[in-house]
Structure formats: C-alpha cells, structure tokens
Amino acid sequence: xxxxxxxxxxxxxxRPYFKQLVVPAKTIVLQEGKISRTMFFIEKGxxxxxxxxxxxxxxxxxxxxxxxxxxxxxxxxxxxxLYSIESLEPCILQTILKNDFQNIIENSSELKKKLxxxxxxxxxxxxxLLYSFLRNNPQQRYDExxxxxxxxxxxxxxxxxxxxxxxxxxxxxxxxxxx
Amino acid sequence: xxxxxxxxxxxxxxRPYFKQLVVPAKTIVLQEGKISRTMFFIEKGxxxxxxxxxxxxxxxxxxxxxxxxxxxxxxxxxxxxLYSIESLEPCILQTILKNDFQNIIENSSELKKKLxxxxxxxxxxxxxLLYSFLRNNPQQRYDExxxxxxxxxxxxxxxxxxxxxxxxxxxxxxxxxxx
DNA sequence: CTCATTTCTTTACAATTGTTATCGTTCAAT
DNA sequence: ATTGAACGATAACAATTGTAAAGAAATGAG
Numbered sequence: 001x002x003x004x005x006x007x008x009x010x011x012x013x014x015r016p017y018f019k020q021l022v023v024p025a026k027t028i029v030l031q032e033g034k035i036s037r038t039m040f041f042i043e044k045g046x047x048x049x050x051x052x053x054x055x056x057x058x059x060x061x062x063x064x065x066x067x068x069x070x071x072x073x074x075x076x077x078x079x080x081x082l083y084s085i086e087s088l089e090p091c092i093l094q095t096i097l098k099n100d101f102q103n104i105i106e107n108s109s110e111l112k113k114k115l116x117x118x119x120x121x122x123x124x125x126x127x128x129l130l131y132s133f134l135r136n137n138p139q140q141r142y143d144e145x146x147x148x149x150x151x152x153x154x155x156x157x158x159x160x161x162x163x164x165x166x167x168x169x170x171x172x173x174x175x176x177x178x179x
Numbered sequence: 180x181x182x183x184x185x186x187x188x189x190x191x192x193x194r195p196y197f198k199q200l201v202v203p204a205k206t207i208v209l210q211e212g213k214i215s216r217t218m219f220f221i222e223k224g225x226x227x228x229x230x231x232x233x234x235x236x237x238x239x240x241x242x243x244x245x246x247x248x249x250x251x252x253x254x255x256x257x258x259x260x261l262y263s264i265e266s267l268e269p270c271i272l273q274t275i276l277k278n279d280f281q282n283i284i285e286n287s288s289e290l291k292k293k294l295x296x297x298x299x300x301x302x303x304x305x306x307x308l309l310y311s312f313l314r315n316n317p318q319q320r321y322d323e324x325x326x327x328x329x330x331x332x333x334x335x336x337x338x339x340x341x342x343x344x345x346x347x348x349x350x351x352x353x354x355x356x357x358x
Numbered sequence: 359c360t361c362a363t364t365t366c367t368t369t370a371c372a373a374t375t376g377t378t379a380t381c382g383t384t385c386a387a388t
Numbered sequence: 389a390t391t392g393a394a395c396g397a398t399a400a401c402a403a404t405t406g407t408a409a410a411g412a413a414a415t416g417a418g
Contacts, residue, residue, distance in 0.1 A: 053314045060313060073303060082310075116295065123302040124252060130305055131261075133312040134239060134345050135232045137376090138405080157365060166313050171405055173367055316406090317375080336395065350375055352397055 011041050011068075013111060017100040021093045029093070030085040036074035037098045042067050045091030048160060049083045059164045062088075062152055072119070088156065138167045142175050190220050190247075190273065192283060192290060197273040202266050209264040215253035216277045221246050224270030227339060228262045238343045241267075241331055251298070267335065317346045321354050 011018075018041070023029065030036055032052060040047075042065050049069070050059045060083060063069045071081035075098060105111050132141055142165060146153060152161065162172040190197075197220070202208065209215055211231060219226075221244050228248070229238045239262060242248045250260035254277060284290050311320055321344060325332060331340065341351040 051310060051314070058310075058313050060310065073299075073306075076299075119299065119302060120252075120255075123298060123305060126302060126305040126309055127252075130309045130312070131230060131237075131239065133309070134237050134342070135230070159365070163313070168406060169366075170368085170407080174405085177367080338395070347376060348396075349377080349398085353375085356397075 017096050018094040021095050023087050023091050027087045032084040033080045036071040038095050039070040041094040043092040045089040047087050051083045059160045141165050196275050196279040200272040200274050206266045211263040212259045215250040217274050218249040220273040222271040224268040226266050230262045238339045
C-alpha cells in the first residue's frame with residue numbers, strides 16, 4: 001500500500017536505532033500506570049490504546065501499519081501513562097528508546113518541527129473526536145466511522161469498536177441491524 | 180483572586196501591543212468560518228466557544244478572567260475557524276493582532292516554549308474531556324463538573340452547560356433534581 | 359478434527375434520554 | 389411600572405440505551 005510506504009519513509013531517520021519486536025495478539029506493550037520509555041512503529045499488525053474504567057476496558061484509539069504508537073504524553077513528561085497499549089493481532093513492531101529518540105530530535109530542527117506538527121495534528125484530531133461526541137448520537141457516530149475509517153470496521157472486532165464509540169456491544173449490534 | 184494575577188503576569192510581554200476591547204454580553208468576537216487574526220485576553224467577564232450543528236448551538240468550552248481565548252488552530256494555520264467565540268457577560272478584553280503576537284513569539288525562545296507547553300496542555304485537556312465522554316454517562320459527567328469546575332456552574336446559564344455536557348437542557352434539569 | 363474461547367446477535371426488561379409543550383420566574387430595557 | 393426575552397422546571401410520550409442472560413457462529417490452539 002502506498003500510504004504505508006509514505007509513512008514508513010518518515011521512520012528512516014530512526015532506523016539505525018530500531019530494535020525489532022515481534023508480539024502475538026493481545027499482548028500489552030505498555031501498561032497503564034507505567035512510564036513510557038519506548039516508542040513503537042508498526043511494520044505489520046494493529047494495536048489499540050485503552051483505559052480501565054471500573055474493571056471495564058474502554059478502547060480510545062486504533063493503530064495500523066505505518067502508524068507510530070506511544071503514550072506520547074508519558075514519553076515526554078515522564079508521568080505514568082493513562083492508558084495501556086495492546087496488540088490486537090500478531091505484530092511486527094520497530095521500537096526506539098526514549099533517549100535515542102530524543103537525541104535524534106534534539107539534533108534535527110527539521111524533525112523537531114515534524115514532531116511539533118504531529119502533536120498539533122493530534123490535538124486537532126482529539127478535538128474533532130470530542131466535537132463528534134458533543135454533536136452526534138451513537139448512531140451518527142457509527143455512520144461517521146463508516147465514512148471516515150472504514151478500515152477499522154473491516155479489521156477490528158465489534159466490541160472494541162463499541163467502547164470506542166462510547167456504547168455497549170449490544171447497542172452497537174442494534175445500531176448495525178437498524179440498517 | 181490569586182489565580183487571576185498569576186495568569187495575568189504571563190501577559191506582560193504582550194502588553195505594549197494590547198488594544199482594549201469592551202463588549203456587551205452575547206457579542207460574537209470571532210465567527211465560525213472566519214480566519215482568526217486576533218487573540219483575546221480576558222480582563223473581566225466570561226466567554227464561550229460554540230459550534231453550529233444543524234441550527235443548534237453546541238458550547239464546547241468556557242473561558243474566564245485570566246484566560247486567553249482564540250481559535251488557536253485557525254490562528255496558527257490560517258484555516259477558517261471551526262467555532263465561534265462569544266461573550267456571555269459584558270467583557271473587558273485585551274486583544275493582540277496575529278502579526279504582533281507572532282513577532283514576539285519568534286523573538287523569544289522562552290515564550291515559544293511556553294506556547295508549546297500551552298498547546299501540549301490543551302491536547303491533554305482535550306484528551307481528558309474525550310475520555311470523560313467514553314467513560315461516563317451524562318449523570319457522571321455532571322458530577323465530575325461539580326467537582327472539577329464548580330465556578331462554571333455558579334456563573335453560566337444551565338442550557339449552555341447542557342450542550343457542553345452533550346445533553347439537552349431538559350435532561351440536565353432532570354439530572355440536577357435527581358439530587 | 360475437536361474443544362474451548364471469542365465474538366456477535368437476540369430477547370426481555372429497566373433506566374435514561376430526547377422531544378415537544380406549557381408554565382412560572384427573573385431580568386433587562388423601555 | 390410594564391413588557392418581552394431569557395431561563396429553568398415539569399409533564400407526557402416516544403425513542404434510545406443499558407443490563408443480564410442465553411445461544412449461535414466464527415476462530416484458534418492442540
């Protein structure tokens with residue numbers, strides 16, 4: 001896929017420091033409450049971030065080939081991560097340690113700008129997602145997901161998607177069969 | 180109030196460029212769809228940001244004395260603002276133009292860092308708010324608001340708060356009287 | 359292939375929320 | 389003082405969602 005190649009080119013700077021990590025499905029690569037010291041680049045497979053809510057897992061995001069994943073807030077501020085990162089499929093990940101990452105960033109104003117642009121983009125996305133909750137009901141959020149992120153629906157089990165939409169699996173099943 | 184004074188000290192750098200703006204309640208100082216060229220600092224009064232959703236106004240945030248308000252995304256990227264900014268009370272605002280603001284920022288690495296920290300903080304807040312929608316039902320979000328932002332409840336009309344919580348004014352009234 | 363796990367659907371019922379409308383109060387402007 | 393707009397509470401009804409449980413279908417490991 002083109003998209004993947006374009007994204008992967010952005011990693012080239014880090015490649016000399018990469019260490020490959022192969023994990024089976026349902027493996028937690030960063031646990032909620034721990035401080036993030038690693039950043040992951042997805043070569044193959046997909047992962048999710050999730051938070052624990054009174055024993056119930058709530059999925060907050062999905063990641064696929066070409067994406068980079070980390071608790072960037074924990075990574076930067078040295079605070080415990082508010083969420084876990086877990087593989088949903090068998091994955092091939094490229095990992096880089098915080099120190100190496102920060103050295104590279106510090107020595108390249110170009111990469112520094114890219115990182116800032118990335119953070120800005122995440123702020124924007126997070127805001128858009130929040131607006132979607134304010135504007136739309138679950139039905140409409142599901143319709144929006146179909147249009148904007150069809151690959152998620154094709155690849156991710158529905159009960160993860162349900163919590164991502166802020167509803168129960170039962171309710172999502174009903175929405176789907178309401179055609 | 181101490182909080183206000185601390186926040187206002189952060190404006191000192193910009194003061195020579197400030198132009199005062201006094202507006203009555205319910206005045207739109209930035210319209211959705213327009214490109215933001217001004218940043219506002221609140222000396223007195225409060226404002227809200229809101230988006231139009233099929234004719235219905237949805238409030239996305241509230242701002243008070245000491246806060247700075249702008250469509251920062253529009254301000255930085257020159258894209259049309261996704262939301263309007265409107266006064267809820269008569270306000271005394273200090274305004275600064277984009278060019279002046281950016282000149283000051285460019286010439287001070289200290290302020291640049293502060294701006295980055297500010298953006299990072301906004302990302303974090305936006306994420307936390309999103310998590311609140313994923314974790315909690317309207318009742319719980321209201322309880323959370325009582326604890327975290329009691330000043331909002333004391334000062335803002337309830338129908339604005341309702342849309343901020345993602346519910347109707349009727350539903351908020353019911354929640355409140357469920358004690 | 360078989361068994362166990364995971365995933366999804368369905369049902370019945372309770373609880374919550376949305377919608378529409380009415381009514382009383384407060385507040386600001388004239 | 390009077391009027392009109394804004395605001396909040398309430399009622400009645402429809403629609404949606406949550407909860408708990410049961411069962412079918414798909415998936416994966418041995």
